[in-house]
Amino acid sequence: MAEREPGESAAARRLAQAHAARFRRYTGGDPLAPPVDLAEALDKIGEQVMAGYSAERAMREYLRRGSEGRRGLDDLGRRVSERRRELLSRHKLDGTLEEIKQLLERAVLEERKQLARDVDLDDMERSFAETRLENLPASTSAAVNELSDYQWRSSEAKADYDKIKDLLGRELLDQRFGGMKQALENVTDADRQAVSEMLADLNELLEKHAAGQDTPEDFDDFMSKHGGFFPENPQNVDELIDALAKRSAAAQRMLNSMTAEQREELFNLSAQAFGSPELMQQLARLDQSLQALRPGEDWAGSERFDGDQPLGLGEGAGVLQDLADLDELAEQLSQSYEGARMDDVDLDKLARQLGNEAAVDARTLRELERALRRDGTLRRDSAGRLQLSPKAMRQLGKTLLKDIAQRMSQRQGERELRQAGAAGDLSGSSRQWAFGDTEPWDIPRTVLNGIRRRSGDPAGRLIEIDDVEVAETESRTQAAVALLADTSFSMEIDGRWVPMKRTALALHTLISSRFRGDDLQLIGFGRHAEVMQIEELTSLEASWAKGTNLHHALLLANRHFRKHPNAQPVLLIVTDGEPTSHLEPDGDVRFSYPPHPVTIAFTLRELENSMRLGAQITFFRLGDDPSLARFVDNMAKRVDGKVVAPELDDLGAAVVGSYLGSRSWSSDGGAAGGFNDWGGWGGRGYWANG
Known part of the structure; x- marks a missing residue:
């Protein structure tokens, strides 16, 4: 059997096991997918720049709209909004109250059955018990409190009533520490004691931190004793506080989202958690410390749930935390704030909320933005504004020329531009290459020069720069x-x-x-x-x-x-x-x-x-x-x-x-080849010679 950590409870071990690492589906997208297409992005961005957009805004528009076969930020943002609406329209927040009500009704029913079966029971005692059960308050919390000193005759009824106390304790803990409801199922007295000790030590640590009196050793000692309750494995007290504060703020927003009647019921029931008010006192102390340490969290917000699927306290806090994550994602995906970058988008949160496919789309957009900045496509001018770089302008120009060449070829039956010589027609002679020459090589004469040179130096290279000859062309007018x-x-x-x-x-x-x-x-x-x-x-x-x-x-x-x-x-x-x-x-x-x-x-x-x-x-x-x-x-x-x-x-x-x-005309007026015959534009325009 594995050695047990000092102070580690069975509940803490179950909680850690529930969050243990498992093999997960690959989330990196198609490993064989081609790299991001900068040419397509540059073409779209160039269009926007030429329409009067700044390069920064044009890039943002491209990332927003996406491209064919790739979702953009607008689509991801729309899905985030739909996910948010779906959570609010599907759920309601009375799950724990409903579960307690059902446990209470079942306990009362089993007790009545037992009273009817128990023939040895004194009639006056039976009548008193039945009267007490029949006259329970309509309020679930009041009825639970009314029965706190009731002597149960049915073991099944007592078990159901005791489940109410344990359920309340588990749900209240699950609100602040995700996974506690499952980890504390079939809770024992030892588990309750371990939780109580953890909360007492946690509150002491946070209060020392707020006063500036804690040390790294205090955190290490706390985690060595109670680390099983924190499967997130925080590395320091600030990480611990961040995780706890987000969950606690979500629990407070859930409470704010309930009706006044639901809040009152929950408040009255909370004293029965684990059979004493101590748990609620410790949690209230914890919430107070977290709110003071992280006032920037949303402690006052609320949501309107109008669905029909009930949520328990822990589940509700999780949904409220999901809603907060969705709000953060919506802002990140909007990219509407100063200095926004795709690096700001939390891909892990996006994958949790929308699935791995959405995270892959966002990661692709992130890589595209990085490539545009890294590869010299975009640069900042002296004023700090983002502009298309000369490299980007050349690439964009080449794309435009290719399109123009296709149009000219379709309309005139001519060759593509890349096939049109820029230096004139070949004259039949050649000369030694000089720096700056753009004429084509004369391959036979270049190879022959290399062979002649190597005849005196067999160990020499096949081709040297001095061997190269270029084909001469007829001169053209500048x-x-x-x-x-x-x-x-x-x-x-x-x-x-x-x-x-x-x-x-x-x-x-x-x-x-x-x-x-x-x-x-x-x-x-x-x-x-x-x-x-x-x-x-x-x-x-x-x-x-x-x-x-x-x-x-x-x-x-x-x-x-x-x-x-x-x-x-x-x-x-x-x-x-x-x-x-x-x-x-x-x-x-x-x-x-x-x-x-x-x-x-x-x-x-x-x-x-x-x-x-x-x-x-x-x-x-x-x-x-x-x-x-x-x-x-x-x-x-x-x-x-x-x-x-x-x-x-x-x-x-x-x-x-x-x-x-x-x-296409040489200096003496003769045609030198190229596009020299423009007889019309196929009905789409005309030439008018003066």
Whole structure:
């Protein structure tokens, strides 16, 4: 037989055994599941950022909504709310009172039967006993107290009456120490004494702690003597107090949730627990200490139960604790407080309340958030705000380019962008590789160089860097590209804000990855114009400011072209409205609607300057406004430009295609391959050549 710990009671051992570790179902989700998909998350977050959300808010929205096949925080929060409603609608709090009432009725019935069977009993004594049983108070607690000195003649009746006292003691202890009701079943005098000693020592420990007079040795001594009553295995007095206070506060909230009649019945009955008022006195002392030590717990709350399944005192405290856990989970899952992180979500509580599947979903979201922060997808700027990192912008741009390539391939029958050469057609000759070259290797000549070198040095490497030759291509003209993006408020109102930003990001990614020799400048124009970095443009929020200042944007574009005199100027203008403001010589902005003739004149003059600089000019007209169509057509004719009127879904493909068309001509005017034949957009737009 295992050696018994000093002071350990049978009840304490039973309680410890009830909480002993068991094999449990694996809770980590599918071990073969693929890692979290950052590409999908980045695409969704990027959409929100380009719609004007901050990166932090966009990430929160993604975590909130989840994705296809994965529940988000909103769904988990909804299930938490449903679980809470279900607990309140299923249960009622009079389980212990009902059980005591049934025990009392059974005891009285058995006693009456015994009185009727006992022929040797004096008639006067029988009559007195029957009268006493018939005139018991209607209140269960009053009837129990009335029979406290009754001399039971039926052994079954006495056993049932004694069960009332034990049941009360077990339930009151179960409220504060979960599992006591089962552990103290068939309680003995030794068990009662062990519980009494534990409560006395616990109260002494807590009172010393409140006075600052306890030591770690005091806690160790207490646990060595009574540790079996605390299967949670607290490591210090604070952990012990935390566990006890949560349970005690739940017991108090249960009491607050009862009706006044139920509270009065329970109070009157509690004196009978284990046959004396001592237990209730010790528990009251314990509750008082815990409330003073942990005033932050909810001691005054209450709930409204309207179900039909009765709960005992211990079960009720457990349900009230579940409700408190659900409230904590609801707040954690809302992520609505400052500094919220998925790490805040208590996965163990979530698994207990909603099951392991919910915990796996939350864990996946946690891993996703960690990966977004850890892998450099999100970063903080100098002001501490979360932003998409350059790495994330490149990844998002690649995704957009892939989508654009598919659209262009479907509509034009052309190759995907990744197959289009960025350095010109192969000339048939090769040269030694130099740092920065992006041309493809000439594999046969590279291998031949390695073989020749090794003929004099058989131990040398198969290929050295000096062996590498690249295929020469025909030269292409360097381009200075200016993308003028309308950022007026009408773009946001009409749903063109995000397509415009997606287009800018796709073009930026294409040039920075495939045409590094070209120089792209992004210019946003609303009431006034400004040169923007791609991160600024994609995170730009729409603002209510009257004006579409194409004139100012053209001034900035022409300055960009003049800085690159040897490059081919390419001017791409995305707009949904006529120019309604211009820049005065003194720098002030003048606004007028309908457009003022001076604004039109200033805009046309600067557009003609672009033409004189040799710019290839393309307008991308958004919307079906006839007056805008006439105005843009006339401007294009004045400068020998082109007009494209794509659907919003095709805007990116139209702009990228126009740029590739401008890059497909060599410096002598001959075609050098690529996307050089744009005969139309399959009925979804049109070209109007000036």
